[in-house]
Amino acid sequence: MVFQDRREAGRVLASRLMRYADRPDVLVLALPRGGVPIAFEVGEALRAPLDVFLVRKLGVPGHEELALGAIASGGVRVLNEGLVRSLAIPNSVLDEITAREETELRRRETAYRGSRPRQPIAGRTVILVDDGLATGASMKAAVAALRREGPGRIVVAVPVASADACDEFRQDVEEVVCAITPEPFRAVGAWYRDFSQTTDEEVRALLEQASQTPAGRPPATTPVGGGPTS
Numbered sequence: 001m002v003f004q005d006r007r008e009a010g011r012v013l014a015s016r017l018m019r020y021a022d023r024p025d026v027l028v029l030a031l032p033r034g035g036v037p038i039a040f041e042v043g044e045a046l047r048a049p050l051d052v053f054l055v056r057k058l059g060v061p062g063h064e065e066l067a068l069g070a071i072a073s074g075g076v077r078v079l080n081e082g083l084v085r086s087l088a089i090p091n092s093v094l095d096e097i098t099a100r101e102e103t104e105l106r107r108r109e110t111a112y113r114g115s116r117p118r119q120p121i122a123g124r125t126v127i128l129v130d131d132g133l134a135t136g137a138s139m140k141a142a143v144a145a146l147r148r149e150g151p152g153r154i155v156v157a158v159p160v161a162s163a164d165a166c167d168e169f170r171q172d173v174e175e176v177v178c179a180i181t182p183e184p185f186r187a188v189g190a191w192y193r194d195f196s197q198t199t200d201e202e203v204r205a206l207l208e209q210a211s212q213t214p215a216g217r218p219p220a221t222t223p224v225g226g227g228p229t230s
Contacts, residue, residue, distance in 0.1 A: 001180055005194040006034065006131055009159035010041025013179050017127065017157060021046045025152065027119050029053040031130040031138055032112060033198035038159060039129035040206045046127075050210040051119040052112050052203070053128065053146070055138040056101035058094070060087065067137040068094070071101055072145035073109065080137060112203050116211060121149040128154060132188030133161035133178070136168060143172050160191045 003009040020026045026048040030039030036052065043050035054073045060066040060083075068089060069079035077098060084094070128142055139156060146154055154173040162185035166178040182191060189195040 001182065001191070003159060003192050005192060006037035006198070007041055009131065009179070009192065010038035010129075011045070013038060013129070013157055013159045013177070014042045014045035016177050016179055017042060017046060017155075020048070020125065020127065020155075023048070023125065025124050026127065027051065027121065027124045028127045028129060029119075029142075029146075031055050031128070031142060032108060033200070033203050034131035035129045036203045036206050037198060038131055039127075040210060042127065042129055042157065043210055044213070048127070049119055050207065052109075052207065053142050054105045054109050054112075055142045055145075056105045057138055058097050058101060060089070061093065061097070067135050068097070070137040070141035071098060071105065072138075072141040073105065074145040074148055076141055076145040076148070078137060078141040078144055080135070108200070111200055112207060114204075116207075121146065121151050123150065123152045125153040125155065126151045127157050128173075129157050131159065132191070133158050133165040133169075134185075134188050136161075136165045139169065140172070143169070160188060161185070 026046060028039050028043040028048050028050045030036040030050065030052050032052050032054065039050055055070050057070050058068045060068055067080065068084055069077060071077045126146060130139060133139060143154060155175040155177060156169050156173050157177040159179045161178045161181055163181040163183065166176050166181055169176045
């Protein structure tokens with residue numbers, strides 16, 4: 001089972017979340033950039049506001065695709081302590097990587113949201129969306145940062161993940177929704193026909209479109225034609 005692209009994956013994920021439709025306490029938060037097209041579809045289906053929650057992976061020097069951990073808005077840093085120890089990464093290197101990624105995080109915060117204020121989080125049901133879970137480092141950082149802001153409930157929602165990754169979050173949040181958990185998992189991108197990189201321009205356009213959506217939309221229905229293709 002493979003999704004055509006992130007927008008289709010978002011419609012499939014939304015169909016698993018329809019119990020949250022039309023609730024004034026619900027907020028959909030996307031992890032940029034890949035999570036934004038998916039979260040946009042979720043927000044549209046649920047008629048819930050959409051915002052971004054910035055997270056940056058801390059990559060191993062020379063092997064940046066391998067995550068030592070991640071940072072998130074609010075100054076949270078989550079490390080894969082086992083990997084840091086096994087690779088003998090010194091604190092000075094960790095701090096250098098963190099500082100670089102913090103600069104990019106702040107740049108994206110300004111670029112994506114512009115002058116629009118952040119959506120309030122305290123007391124709300126927050127649906128935290130990404131395009132999939134591999135190591136889960138970025139999502140862990142996001143969850144840790146969100147907890148500091150006092151949400152009433154956190155729902156981690158992704159179109160695809162390994163079963164182990166989904167299970168790992170069940171102790172940290174109130175609900176985990178993984179649309180598909182294929183075995184063997186391999187990688188997030190293996191389950192999308194089009195997994196091209198989401199651009200900053202696409203993120204800005206989707207957030208702008210979501211912010212201008214009128215409040216009085218038709219009643220939510222389960223998305224049609226959004227099933228994964230094989």
